[in-house]
Structure formats: C-alpha cells, structure tokens
Amino acid sequence: MSPRDAASTDPADLRRLFFRVFPAVGLAMFGAALDQTIVAAALPAIARSLGEVERISWVVVVYLVATTVAAPVYGRLGDAFGRRRMLLVALAMYGLGAALCALAPSLNLLALARMVQGFGGGGLISLSVALIAEVVPPRERGRFQAWIAAVFALASGFGPVAGGFLTEWLGWRAVFLLQPPLALLAAWLAVRRLGGAAPGVSKGFAFDWPGLLLFALFVAPALLALDFARRLEPGALAAAAGLAALAGLALFLLWKQERAARDPLLPLAVLGNPSVWRANLLSALVAGAFVGTIAFLPIYFAAVRGLSPAASGVALLPLAVTAAFGAMLTGRLLSHTGRTMIWPSFGLAFSAVMLAAAAVFAGQLSVAQLAGLLGLVSFGFGTSFPMVQVTVQAAVGRERLGSATASVQFTRALGAATGTALMGAVLFGFLVAQGGGAAELFVALVNRGPSALAALSDVAQAEFRAGMTSAFRAAFLTAAGLVAVAAWLTTRVPLQRI
Template sequence: MTEPDDRSAEGRGGLNRASERGDDTSPDTAEARHRAFLRGFPAIALAIFVAAVDQTAAATALPAIAAEFAAVEQVSWVMVAYLVAGTCAAPAFGQLGDAFGRRRLLFVALGITFAGCLINAMAPSLAVLIGGRILQGIGGGALLTIAVSLIGEALPPRERGRFQGHIASIYASAATFGPVVGGFLTQHFGWRMIFLVLPPLALLAMALATRLPRQPPARQTRLRFDWLGLGLFLLVVAPALVALDQARRMDAATLPLAGALGLLAVAALVVLIAWEKRAPDPLLPIGLLTEPSIWRTNLLGACVFGALVGSIAFMPIFLQAVRGLSPATSGLVLLPLSVCGAVGAMFAGRMMLKTGRSMVWPGFGLTWAAAMLAAIALVAHVAPIWLLPVMLGATAVGFGTSFPVAQTTVQVAAGAARLGAAAASVQLSRNLGAATGTALLGAVLFGGLALAGGEVATLFSRVVAAPGLVATLPAEDAAGLKAALSAAFRAMFLTAAGFCAVAAVLSTRVPLRRI
C-alpha cells in the first residue's frame, strides 16, 4: 500500500475509490466525485419513487383486474408475486452490484421495470399479468437495494444518514401517492393505465443516472454467482410468503396448506444455511448476517415494518367497520401514518450528521411509537375522529427515526466491500418483517374474534369484503359486532406496540452506536 493515508481516509469516508486503481487519489478528485454524486442524486430519488409507486399502485386496481379476468380467488397473486420477486432480487442484485458496479446495475434494474410495466399494460390474461409483476418485483427490489448502496458508496457515513432521510421521505410520499393515483387512473382510464405511467419515469431516471459518477466495482475478483443459493432462497421465500398470506386469513380450509408450505420453507432454510457457509461466493454471507450490529439492526427493522405495514393493512377495516367512516375519509385519516414517517427519518438523518450518534434516535423514537400504539389501543374506539390522524402521525414520526439509522448502521458495520450485501439484508429483513408482522397481527385479530364466539367471525368476514354492511345490520347485531371488533383491534394494536417495544430494546443492544 503506497499511500496509506489517502486510502485510509477514503475507506472511512467512502468518497472515492480511485486510489484502489492507483490513480486520481487527490482530495480534489474526491470532492469532484462527491459533487458528481450530488448532481446524479435525482436519478436515485426518482428510482426510489418508481419502485415505491410500482409496489403500491396496483393494490387499488385489484378489484377491476379480478373483474376483467374473472379470477377473484387468484388475483392476490398480483401482489404476492411482486413481493416474492422483490425479496429474492434484493440479495441477488446486492451481490451483482458489488461485482459489476452499481451505476451499471441501476440501468439494468430500470430496464427490467420498464419491460414489466409494458407487459402488464398489454397483458391478455392474469397469468401474463403475474409474469409481468414478477419482472416488476425484480426491478423494484433491485432499485431499492442499488439506490441505497449508491449512497453508501459515494458519501461518508454521517452524511449518508441525511440522504437516507431524503430517501425515506421520497419512499413514504410515493407509497402514499401510489394507491391514490392507482385508484384515480383505474376509475377514469382503466387499470392498464397504471402500468403506462411508470415507463416514462423509468426512462427519465435512466437519463438522470448518466450524471452519476462512475465507480469501480467494490469487488476486484471474478464473481462466481451463487445460483444454487438463489434457488434455495426462492424455495424459502415463496412458500413462506404464501403460507403467511394463507395463515393470516384464519380459514380452516387453508391452514393445512399453509402449514405444509411453512415446513417446506423451514427445510429449505436449513439447506440454504448449510450451503451458504461453504459457497465460494455466497448470496447470503452468513458471517456478515451474524455480526451483532447487523443482525440486531435488521431484526429491529423487521419489527418496525411488521408493526407499520400490519397497522396500515388493518386500520381501514377498523375505521370503516368500527368507527363508520367512508373509504375516502379512512384514506385521509391514514395519510399521516404514511407521510409523517418522513419527518422522523429527516430528523434522525440530520441528527446523525450533526452528532455522529445513531441508535439513540430510534431508541427514543420507537419507545414513543410503542407508547402511542398502546394509547391508540385504549382510546381509538371512542376518541374524536380528528384525534386519530394526529395519533397516527405521531406514531409514524417514531417509526421514521429508525429508517435512515438502520441503513447507515448496517452499511458502516459491513464495510465498503460489502455495501450491496448490507443494503440487501436491510431490504430483505423489512420485507420479511412486513409479511410476518401482518400475518401475526391478523392472527391476533381473527383469534380475538373467534374467542368472541357466535356469528362475530362470520359477520367480520362479510364486513371485510363490504365494510358498509355494518350499517345495514340490526341494531343489536351491529352493537355486538362493534364491541367484539373493538376488543379484537385493541389486542392487535397492543401487539403492534409490543413489536415497537422489542425494536426499542434492540436499539440499545446494537454495539455500533457512533458513525
């Protein structure tokens, strides 16, 4: 090593890897690359926006898709296929980005998303549509992983937190925007129009990405891609997510299938771990994932997303069936839950930049979120309607403090050579946490209704499909159903609060506390 001081500074800051090639080692070059990254950051922001809208916009179109293809029972695969593909794409593109360069892989991911959107817009059948959603899921999972890795590659650790806060606010805004624009386009132009909005944005992101600085791959040796690991990982993720989707419905007819799929996923996981320990270039580097700062931070993220996504999934039912709100009003009440997370993310990102402290912010924020969810559990069924969005927004601020901290902590703990794998592990933990948390909250909710006895569970199943049904029930039946629902939702919200409390405790157990 001929220039230890320069290389050491670059390893700490992540601003410039030119010295690893033996040229352009001057601070002026590092600063120039930094400025080039800032010019190219709109491409990363737009890629995140495309991925978030891509993931959420189709949800409001599911009824129209089911009606056109006469496939009500199979239409949930439109969302499940995306989630499975995105979860599997995250570690694969993390490894590929380390080996071939993330700027190059960003173009590939945008191209895959572009192709998936066009296939979906012209899909003649549900099978083709699901195939297009798999492509979109691969593109979306890749975009999220590559975008956050590009930030870690170009910026010093403290500054990453600020930009991760920007990313969190963009993602939250896009996730909120997706269902709104999806519903509008479906109602006025047909569901296919949803998939025609994104290709121009993908092309614009490609044009902006040409301004990103060219960085050499973090990996300097030839990659032997872990195809067997990817296949085993798919055999873990697909059955597990389908099993969770079936189990959360608490339908006795589907529970045997869910159990069998769960056992298959567990068996595949055992084989996957054994293989990854001896694979030449493992898809899931076990050594990385077992480092305390990384696995505890990822588990923290899984708990947060389990509480957040699970709450978003079931809150509309509560608001419409228990509080009697219209679907439009329910959406407005939920808006702070999606948007205010960005406030917490921006705060935590800026405080990391200013102080260098990391886990202290989610420690406070997640404790606050747990307390707010507990308060919602106690008063949501009787509180004034105007108070609910305030409480949900306050909860989301607490959630948001963990978003940039988790990404930055895992990246710093992993080191520059493993940024792709680190970013993929965060995305993977969040996806699995969201799916598992939603299933567990659903089990608590449906289990509470089952304990209520009588026709409550049957009535609830009908209410889920048609929330306005409550208003048509006899007064005595409606009152009994609302009482049972209030008790079941109280247990569900307390469970979500428990997830946040676990995450808050984990934040105190992460060894890496300064960046």
C-alpha cells in the same frame, strides 16, 4: 465516487456529488416505493374486472416474493459488476413487468407479470441506497437523509391518491401504465448522472446459483405459509404447516451451501455480524408493525367509522407520511453527533406507548384524533429508518456494501409479511372468539368493501362494529409489542457511534 473520495471534499463538493447522483436514484426509489401503495388502491377494481376475488392477494404476494428473492441477488451482483449497470437491468425488468401487467387478460398472467416486475423492483431501493453510499461517507449520510425520506413520503402520500384517481377515471390498467415512463426516465438519468459509479470487482467471481435456488425455495414457501396462516382455517393452516416445513428444510440447506460457496449469495460473515443482524431484526419488527397497521386500518375506518375509501385514504396520510420527518430529524442528529441507535431507542419506545394508547382509547377518539395519534406513531418509526441503513453499511465496509444494503430490504420485506400475517391472525382470532358470524363478515369486508355490511340491520352493524373495535385494540397491542422489542434491540446493537 467512493465514500473515501467524498470524505476528502468540502461540504460544497459533497453537496454537488450528492445532487448529481440523487435525481437518478431518487426517481428509481420513488418508483419502487410508489408500487407499494398505488397498486393496493387498484386491487378491488382488479378483482371485479378479472372476477377472482378470492385470489386477488396473489397480485401482492407474488410481487413480494419476487422482490425479496431479487434483493440479495442485485446486492451481490452490484458488488461484483457495478451498481449502475445492475440498476439499469432492474429498471428494464421493472418497466417491462409493469407494461405486461397493464396488458394482462387474466389473473394468472397478471401474477406472472407481477413476478417479472418484482424481479426488477427488488433491486431499485437497495441499489439506489448503495449508490448514494458510494458518494457520501457514513457520518454525513444523515445530512442528506431528508431527501431520501422525502421520496418515500411523497410516494406514500401520492400512491393512494393517484391509484384511486387513475382507477376511477381511467381503469386499473392505468396504474401500471404510469410506471414504465418513470422507469425509462430513471434509466436515462442513470446513464447521464451515474457514470462515475464504482464498476465493481468481478475478477474470478462465480455466482452462487445453488444458493439462489435454495433461497427462493426458502422465501416463496415462507411467505406463502404466512399468507395461508392468517386465514385461520383448518385447510389453510395445514397448508401453512407444510410450507413452513419446506421453508425450514430449504433454510437449513441454504445455510450449509453458503458456508461452502466461494462467492456466497448471502455472505454469512456479513449477516452474522452482531451490528448487522440485530439492526436488521429491529428493522423487520418495525416493518411488521408499520405495514400491518397500514394494511388493516382501511378496514377499520370503513367498517367501524363508516368512512369512504377517499376519506380513509386521507385519514391514513399522517401514518404514511410523518415517518419521513422522524427520519429527517435523526439524520441531522447523526451528522452532528455521530450517534446511531440512541435516537431510535427513544423514538421506538415513544411509538410503542402511542400504539398502546391507540389500543386503549380507539373507541373514544375521533377520526382526526386517531389519525394524529397514528402520525406520532409513524414519526417514531421513522427515527429507525436511516439508523438501520447507516449502521449496517458502516459495519461491513465498502466491499460488501451492496450485500449489506440488500439485507436490510430483505429483512424488512420478511418482517412486513410476518407482521401483517400476525396482526391479521390476531384480528381474525378475536372475531372468531366472539362468534355470531363476525369472522365471516370480516372476510367479506376485506373482499367486497363496505357493501358487505349493507344487508345487516342497524343493531347487527353496531354489534359488528363493537367487535371490530375490540379486535383492533388487540391488533394495536400486538404492534406495540413488536415495536417495544425493536426499541430494546436498539440498545443491543454494538455499533452505537460512527
């Protein structure tokens, strides 16, 4: 079931192989992608239920740390012991963690359960994509990208709606109870459908435990530093600086360890490949702009446009969904032309221009017009998604397929966290500069929702909305800058054709 075998088959056989594998890996990917949106809808209810609003971000941060640490572990173990076996391990941990989340009586135990769930979720996407790569040769992967993109589009659109409905009618614990059955079904399909997956090459393999420890000591402080830094308070900034120093020291020691390890967790020869690190860097920049925009737009729609949570979710749908169509288009173009980075170079440049237009005209556009404009931005983002994955996989070959695929997920996670922190810092900084308590209102709005503005007079609300509009203009321009750099990087990736 390797790409070499698939390459010798005719299109009908290739489709048959793909659709034998896809139900299992597609459901696993759906579960992982769904978690990113469905849990966000339940956060306010979780905060009210457990009574710790100021620490609710840990539900997201702990999961993100765990998935980021786990991604290269699954990639390396999948190469050594087989990706089907490791996918079953990941599904088991993901389902167990979700069940523990549903039963958690306190925020501390919920965060611990989210860590368990994250250690499972970290392998679902990277292992699934790598399993598809075993079946489909590089140039033909674009032909089936529409199905992969459709999974993420469905999860992005279904997540906020399902999360809001389940939370409102059944309580926030129902959001987590939905996930174990999905994991169980995906595991059953994996056993039935993935029997021909490569078993891996484990002879003489020695897992890099020191590398894993140092990697965790880098990722956790780095992500926590970003979480503290976006608060822009003296105490939080001091903590962020200390955590950043610890992350930097761990990164230096990790680099030394990986150079000496026989079977390194992070193979430097792979990550140092110019096509790999440049593709991953541009992917991180796009993820930062994409996730940061999605994270803060609900606040804009609520505070400035006065939308309800349900209406905000509808307004966000074009941004969340249309990236899939950009991925579908470039996937087909890849299979016809063999060209990789030329398509995202146009798509990302287009997105940067549209984000700049959103910054300039945010105050004049209606909600529908702004949602449509953001849909165009998302379409441009989507042109880069399949090209990064295919480029990285083609650059390293089959022996390091899992590690290379996991590197994309890892850099996207770090990019998403960094971009969200940067956009949050820009928003908060502009509100602090305006004075008049705008920054404090912004924090209250994040924590309590639109009710935080109820006590303000009409004049004060109008002034706050004007300040928020200016701050979001700056945030849109920040996102445009990130995407513009990503567009430039597409021209610097050596592997331009496969």
